[in-house]
Amino acid sequence: MSIDLSTNAQAILLLTAPLIAGRQKQSEHLLTPGEYNRFAAYLRAAGHEPADLLSSQAKELIDNPDSPIEPQRLHSLLSRGFLLTQAIERWQKRAIWVVTRADVEYPKRLKTRLKEDSPPVLYGCGSREILNTGGLAVVGSRRVDDELIAYTEGIGRLVAESRKTLVSGGAKGIDQAAMRGALQAGGSVAGILADGLEKAAMNPGNRRFLLDDQLVLISPYDPSAGFNVGNAMQRNKLIYALADAALVVNTDLNKGGTWTGANEQLKKYHFVPVYVRSTGQPSEGLQALQQLGAKPWPNPRSADELEAALTAEVSSQPKVAEQSQLSFDAPTGAASSAASSRVTQGKPVDVQPLSSAVAAGGDAATILLAAVLELISKCLPEPWKPDDVAQKLGVTKRQAEDWLRTLHDQGILEKKQCPIRYVRRSPGLFNSDE
Numbered sequence: 001m002s003i004d005l006s007t008n009a010q011a012i013l014l015l016t017a018p019l020i021a022g023r024q025k026q027s028e029h030l031l032t033p034g035e036y037n038r039f040a041a042y043l044r045a046a047g048h049e050p051a052d053l054l055s056s057q058a059k060e061l062i063d064n065p066d067s068p069i070e071p072q073r074l075h076s077l078l079s080r081g082f083l084l085t086q087a088i089e090r091w092q093k094r095a096i097w098v099v100t101r102a103d104v105e106y107p108k109r110l111k112t113r114l115k116e117d118s119p120p121v122l123y124g125c126g127s128r129e130i131l132n133t134g135g136l137a138v139v140g141s142r143r144v145d146d147e148l149i150a151y152t153e154g155i156g157r158l159v160a161e162s163r164k165t166l167v168s169g170g171a172k173g174i175d176q177a178a179m180r181g182a183l184q185a186g187g188s189v190a191g192i193l194a195d196g197l198e199k200a201a202m203n204p205g206n207r208r209f210l211l212d213d214q215l216v217l218i219s220p221y222d223p224s225a226g227f228n229v230g231n232a233m234q235r236n237k238l239i240y241a242l243a244d245a246a247l248v249v250n251t252d253l254n255k256g257g258t259w260t261g262a263n264e265q266l267k268k269y270h271f272v273p274v275y276v277r278s279t280g281q282p283s284e285g286l287q288a289l290q291q292l293g294a295k296p297w298p299n300p301r302s303a304d305e306l307e308a309a310l311t312a313e314v315s316s317q318p319k320v321a322e323q324s325q326l327s328f329d330a331p332t333g334a335a336s337s338a339a340s341s342r343v344t345q346g347k348p349v350d351v352q353p354l355s356s357a358v359a360a361g362g363d364a365a366t367i368l369l370a371a372v373l374e375l376i377s378k379c380l381p382e383p384w385k386p387d388d389v390a391q392k393l394g395v396t397k398r399q400a401e402d403w404l405r406t407l408h409d410q411g412i413l414e415k416k417q418c419p420i421r422y423v424r425r426s427p428g429l430f431n432s433d434e
Helices: 007-016 033-045 050-054 058-062 071-078 081-093 108-117 128-132 146-161 174-184 197-202 204-211 229-234 236-241 257-269 284-291 303-310 333-344 354-359 364-378 386-393 397-409
Strands: 097-100 121-126 136-139 165-168 188-192 215-219 245-248 274-276 413-416 421-424
Touching: 007 033, 007 050, 007 071, 007 081, 007 097, 007 121, 033 050, 050 058, 050 071, 058 071, 081 097, 108 128, 108 236, 121 128, 121 197, 121 204, 128 188, 128 215, 136 146, 136 174, 136 236, 136 257, 136 303, 146 165, 146 174, 146 303, 165 174, 174 188, 197 204, 197 215, 204 215, 229 236, 229 257, 236 257, 245 257, 257 274, 257 284, 274 284, 386 397, 397 413, 397 421
Parallel strands: 136 165, 136 245, 165 188, 188 215, 245 274
Antiparallel strands: 097 121, 121 215, 413 421
């Protein structure tokens, strides 16, 4: 075993890492992050640490009936010592280091912000000190035009010239443009990869910046692992957790990794202020994020102005549309698309009264959906066909059918056959006096 790898790290790798050192298939019995967290809690409660699993106390800990993991599974994983040795040799040849949550070198921001959601293992290459410097996270879509690429490279240069760190995900398009702009301007960059760390570490274009301590590349996934959509989604929170603020340059609406990561940050984590590009071609995705609480990018031109953006207050509440501004004509724009998607994805919708949705601080899509459904429910004292509703609201028949079906599934409307018609049940959901 390498003397650079702590005994704690060795044990955690044996329990959670696929240890890909060639073409062999990874173990199907690895502990998931949730399982590892439960097992780590069990060890702490017993006054032990992962390293003790490789000591004379191992059998007692593994076979203890209080252990949340089956003994046979633990014995099998911990017996992979030779495979771990092979993997370590491969990583060392490629200058890849490993750090676990049990090590003092683990990035403090991840432990503080993500706590047990922080990955048990991080693989990396380059200067790990960069991971504790904060900075600006810049994220966006893979497929963008040359104008957005140039714009993003300019953001990277500004971050470098302001002596701040640029944090991004290393994907093609916006991520790589931001990182390239910062590196070429002499700045520090942290790339959080969802796959291909080994390939990125060996890339000639990265080697100079890695050797000059300008660049650090990390991944919570095995350095040889290929692309996986789920992994890409899960690593988004690491990008935000390592930064002081984030800028979303471009995103699709309601789909893709950029949307998922920003949406998760705005609704769940609230680690950093999230900005959206405020110049150039408008985007439904960016407009929707603004409705969730993202701020327009102030377009800083100096180090002081960038510092102000990085230290802005974090918004923990989404913006709420004023009730008086809601229109019951055909919905348009990002909010209508978001509301529609909640209905058409075939999942149950939490229908709230309009007043409750506004009072609860719901996002624009929630409020719009509540308003539309309230109008429909009040307009149906007599049976109406979907065509009637579509004509009344100025929407397509399919949209009207989706909304009617949602109200029916929630028990608000009753469906009649031959022909298909809907009528409001009594008492109504939205009228408290009924």
